[in-house]
Amino acid sequence: MSSKAYSYLLVSLQFIxxxxxxxxxxxxxxxxxxxxxxxxxxxxxxxxxxxxxxxxFNITPEIKENASLITTGAYRYIRHPMYFSVLVMMLGVVVSKPTILSFLIYTLLIITLFLKAKKEEMLWMEHSSEYTTYMRKTKRIIPFIL
Structure with a gap:
């Protein structure tokens, strides 16, 4: 599967x-x-x-041609604050009416966002030499934890 097809698959799964x-x-x-x-x-x-x-900003993990690395605001602490935001919002939805299905789907959403983050990081390392340094200073998705 091509890189772009994989990126679009992950985005599709996220929205599903x-x-x-x-x-x-x-x-x-x-x-x-x-x-x-x-x-x-x-x-x-x-x-x-x-x-x-x-x-x-890009909805897919693909890096835009003229994208610049952001290291301010929430990006100072985590590399994927929008994924964290989505996870927190959807946790609110799950908590509102918890079911086995909702926990299963939420778990699949977590896995999908982690795969998107991993793909995006791989592309950023190819795009920017400063990204490796940035990775050492920040967590992936959950501030101060992961």
């Missing part, structure tokens, strides 16, 4: 898993705790977007 979680949980009223988790994820995502201009 998110859609399944959202459909599985329907339009019921979430608990305050679930809503808080979801909103924290949204807030973190907005904070992240503030530091990464849209022209630099």
């Amino acid at each position: 898993f998110i859609a399944i979680l959202l459909v599985e949980h329907g339009l019921h009223t979430p608990s305050n705790f679930a809503l808080l988790i979801f909103l924290l994820g949204c807030g973190f995502g907005l904070y992240t977007v503030r530091h990464n201009p849209l022209g630099n």
Whole structure:
């Protein structure tokens, strides 16, 4: 499978898993705790977007031609803050109405985002000599942990 096809497969899986979680949980009223988790994820995502201009941002793990390495804001601590944001938001969805299916789909989403992160990092190492140094200073997805 080509590199771009693999990237598009990962993005497709990501959105399929998110859609399944959202459909599985329907339009019921979430608990305050679930809503808080979801909103924290949204807030973190907005904070992240503030530091990464849209022209630099890519939905696939492929690196844009003129992309620059961002090391400010959330990127100072983790290399993939948008993936972290998605995971926190979807955790809020899962917590709102936990089922075996939702935990299974959430686990598949985690695996998909880790594969996307790994692919993106491999491409960044080819694209930028400073990325290896950046990797040593930051965690992959979860601040201060992983």
